[in-house]
Amino acid sequence: MYPKADVVAPAVTAVFTAVLTEGPLSRVRLARRLGLSSAAVTKAARPLIEMGYLHELAATERTGPGAGRPASPLAVRADREFFVGVKITADELIGVVCDLCAQVRTAIHRPLTDPDVEAVLTELGHLVDELLDSPGGYRARTRRLGLAVSGDVDPTTGLVRYSPFLRWHNVPLRERAEKLTGLTVTVENDVKALTTAEHWFGEGVGAESFALVTVGTGIGCGLVIGGRLVSGSHGVAGEIGHIGIDANGPTCHCGGRGCVEAIAGTDAIVGQARQRSGRPELTFDEAVDLARRGDERVGAVFARAGNAIGCGIAAVANLVGPARIVVSGEGLAAYDLFETHIRAGFERQAFGAAAECPLSIRPLPFEEWARGAATVSIQALVAS
Amino acid sequence: MYPKADVVAPAVTAVFTAVLTEGPLSRVRLARRLGLSSAAVTKAARPLIEMGYLHELAATERTGPGAGRPASPLAVRADREFFVGVKITADELIGVVCDLCAQVRTAIHRPLTDPDVEAVLTELGHLVDELLDSPGGYRARTRRLGLAVSGDVDPTTGLVRYSPFLRWHNVPLRERAEKLTGLTVTVENDVKALTTAEHWFGEGVGAESFALVTVGTGIGCGLVIGGRLVSGSHGVAGEIGHIGIDANGPTCHCGGRGCVEAIAGTDAIVGQARQRSGRPELTFDEAVDLARRGDERVGAVFARAGNAIGCGIAAVANLVGPARIVVSGEGLAAYDLFETHIRAGFERQAFGAAAECPLSIRPLPFEEWARGAATVSIQALVAS
Structure with missing residues (x-):
């Protein structure tokens, strides 16, 4: 609970992190960005240059406006x-x-x-x-x-x-x-x-707070608050899939009722789609296909699922107010069926200015x- | 997002905070607690002693076992x-x-x-x-x-x-x-x-993360994560009252549906109790009185409200995993009617180890x- 006052200066780590995630950066900008003196930046950068992780770009190698003064910005050697x-x-x-x-x-x-x-x-x-x-x-x-x-x-x-x-x-x-x-x-x-990948190298770069919601068999959430990944004092955090959003909804495998995952997880969607369509062998891909071809009963299952996800995301925005939220995961291969409903559920349930939180909804490449x-x-x- | 590497050592603030919230503390324990050298603690404490905020206890003034070595612990002058x-x-x-x-x-x-x-x-x-x-x-x-x-x-x-x-x-x-x-x-x-009061001087002392839920006309929540109060990137955080927990529940003044506050806020309870009892002039205190005297219809209103609050608290535990949660507020003057239902809703909806999070449920003295x-x-x- 105290302001950190470490004995060992974490300047090397700070310089490495900044150049890696936001570089190339000049020493002057690094100093300003990290609240360090120029001398401290130079000292911290030296071992990183010696080990070959960082190198100085020539002054002509500016990467565009805003990339700092032309005085030799530091950049990462990606193939080191x-x-x-x-x-x-x-x-x-x-x-x-x-x-x-x-x-x-x-x-x-x-x-x-x-x-x-x-x-x-x-x-x-x-x-x-x-x-x-x-x-x-x-x-x-x-x-x-x-x-x-x-x-x-x-x-x-x-x-x-x-x-x-x-x-x-x-x-x-x-x-x-x-x-x-x-x-x-x-x-x-x-x-x-x-x-972590999204925070260091994706849409979360530079964000003080950030959330990633994954949709698939499970529905999960990673949270970055104050620049750090939230891990939960009791080992649990980010369990957006088990927020109860429907007091009369289906029972979840976790023992809860009306959990987001019990409505919008892949298995829940398949189960509902089988029931609605009367086809007990229906697969997820076939359900997607039916909904895309305009089957209203199966379409309603995706609508309800999207709404549930949006409602869960609104709970994240209302409680911790991340700067932005990315919604992704293998389930979003069908995001054309989900997106409007996720946004509608989110907008209905986000409180006041929490609705200003930008949502990026996109599928997730397998790798x-x-x-x-x-x-x-x-x-x-x-x-x- | 970087490890902090401040130029100006916040050692004075760190020492003041530690003695204020966890003191009396010897310089040795302060050094260990804050990751500072003994010399740095001595240097940081000096101006605080000179200004009269801190003073050295005599070695005999030990406040009990675990209060540190007898070597002059530092304490706060409360009436400074x-x-x-x-x-x-x-x-x-x-x-x-x-x-x-x-x-x-x-x-x-x-x-x-x-x-x-x-x-x-x-x-x-x-x-x-x-x-x-x-x-x-x-x-x-x-x-x-x-x-x-x-x-x-x-x-x-x-x-x-x-x-x-x-x-x-x-x-x-x-x-x-x-x-x-x-x-x-x-x-x-x-x-x-x-x-902030609970974090510095109450049940939250020493907790890396901590939540305070207040129950009354509004239902709110303060969150401390990583030792800092969460304020929300868009100005909204801790809005537990507007988490949607009942997809078919009442419409809330915020535009959402089935919000915790629309079920468990004082006004919502009064409205429901009037309807159930058929007494359109019923006040909150009268509703409490009826429920305490065993009126089942009005008792059910408090039960539903307690369950809604418990479900909202479970969302907090599932998402951010605070070390502990205090539930308080003027609404909890009737906490005998709420407590079991808050705990039941929480336990049903808390995911796995999130249920281990201790809940303190207690009324709030007016001051x-x-x-x-x-x-x-x-x-x-x-x-x-």
């Missing part, structure tokens, strides 16, 4: 180091190699037939090898691997406490993956990893989750 | 300075004088007949004089006045942008009150002021709001 990121789901591994600026250099999907820990680790080993040996020569300059898993994850120990979709309990994933690959491993909850995992390992490098 | 706090409502002013430790030394209520700005300012001037001239000799050692008002308040300019209950628009309250009283004035939203206002002015002193 590479990072592997893997999202582990119950039926596939999605892996990427990113550079230091979190640009995806290569991506590979690998189907899983068995979510058993040993089977997944074997496949993970193969995937990492395949990524590092792909054209681009990444192996020599890769030391870190980021893993993202849905569920209850302890990033400080790398333990997956519980992942419902994988049916994992207390898996020491970091330890196992480090032994397997020889890389330094970070493990994070998938929604938090994605939020973004894995990029999120890689971003967490970039962050670990910067903090080290 | 006094602070006036006033909560302005539409029908009364509640004023207190607090000492530096936010202990209430004297309190006065003053009825208002007219919420017009000029009328309120006149009464405010009288109230402040009465407080400062009351036995205790506060005037000579009082330089600051804190004001708390419900509604949309800008604490940086002291402007009350909009207060619905007072029907005020864009009132430059700080400027007016400073001219009127000659004191240095702070203006804050009443719920935020109360949260607490005014003490909150005074606390904001204490905080302004400490930051200066």
